[in-house]
Amino acid sequence: MVGKRIPKSRTAYGEELKAQREAAGLTQEKLSEMVIMSRTHIAHIEAGRRRPSSDDARRLDQVLGTGGVLTRFLPTLDGKLIAxxxxxxxxxxxxxxxxxxxxxxxxxxxxxxxxxxxxxxxxxxxxxxxxxxxxxxxxxxxxxxxxxxxxxxxxxxxxxxxxxxxxxxxxxxxxxxxxxxxxxxxxxxxxxxxxxxxxxxxxxxxxxxxxxxxxxxxxxxxxxxxxxxxxxxxxxxxxxxxxxxxxxxxxxxxxxxxxxxxxxxxxxxxxxxx
CATH class of the missing domain: 3.30.870 (Endonuclease; Chain A)
Known part of the structure; x- marks a missing residue:
């Protein structure tokens, strides 16, 4: 977001997703097709502007073969209890x-x-x-x-x-x-x-x-x-x-x-x- 501070946890998560995607030789567009997400949403996650849902993370793990890393290290909500x-x-x-x-x-x-x-x-x-x-x-x-x-x-x-x-x-x-x-x-x-x-x-x-x-x-x-x-x-x-x-x-x-x-x-x- 312009003028908005991005939490470090989301920034780090986005950097990890980008690294995993590039290591797999995939563009954002190709990854979006494989995980059934929009390219824009993936771009926002990689930039730290969006937090993926648990289902998103599981699909990303499966397609990228990360062994569950993207699910286990989802950015937290500081212990808050939200559906x-x-x-x-x-x-x-x-x-x-x-x-x-x-x-x-x-x-x-x-x-x-x-x-x-x-x-x-x-x-x-x-x-x-x-x-x-x-x-x-x-x-x-x-x-x-x-x-x-x-x-x-x-x-x-x-x-x-x-x-x-x-x-x-x-x-x-x-x-x-x-x-x-x-x-x-x-x-x-x-x-x-x-x-x-x-x-x-x-x-x-x-x-x-x-x-x-x-x-x-x-x-x-x-x-x-x-x-x-x-x-x-x-x-x-x-x-x-x-x-x-x-x-x-x-x-x-x-x-x-x-x-x-x-x-x-x-x-x-x-x-x-x-």
Missing amino acids: DHFEQVALLEQEATMIREYAATLVPGLLQTDAYARAVFGAFFPPKSSEHCDNVIGTRLKRAKILDTPDPPVLWELLDEAVLRRPVGGPAVMAAQLRHIAELGARERVRLHVLPFSVGAHPLMESGLMLLCFDGEPPLAYVEGLYTGALYDDPAMVRNGQTAYALALSDAMSHADSLALIKTVAEEYEDEAR
Whole structure:
């Protein structure tokens, strides 16, 4: 990334991948064909701008005959507990200049309070230990610190009305959570839009979506479902995601009206909690 410091672990990993590729006499294009990855993604890994997924690393090991080196020495996330399918996105969030996200049923991780996150993980199946939940929740809350940096990314959150109406953790937890969202929405670089039930069917209703933009690098799209997620750098896939987001956003409430609704629903939960 232009102007971004690249962690040494990712830099070293990229140098090792490049050395292994060149030793095998392969170009980035040829390697991309053999491991079923884009050439751009391989170039980003070699430059230290991207962290390969575990599946990526296993395929690279197999094709390059490295004996598992690229899998064993994947750059770490400093001991953080993040689902395998999301670990690369967690790194990319820190480099993004703009994040646009659609949430279908749950408050997005960057906006969650501690109590809300605990209610979410408390309903997880299979159940996790209290210690595991504490660690995962701590990691999730640390992700949100990018919004408190001197130059945070521009954040657009498109929330389905179901996000506001589903009483995760009960009325007191929801009231505090919606108040927190409203406070974030008052920030200059944060935009909130609610997609009301009255819209009916819309282009994003089948899954969650995150669109990431960077300085000097192509945009990415992350699509998430139950226990899984996929990061796309294919230009056509990213454009489709951007278009679907724009279409859904065009039917959403304005930022001001969305903030007013969020505060109104928070008051309803507060009344219920009394």
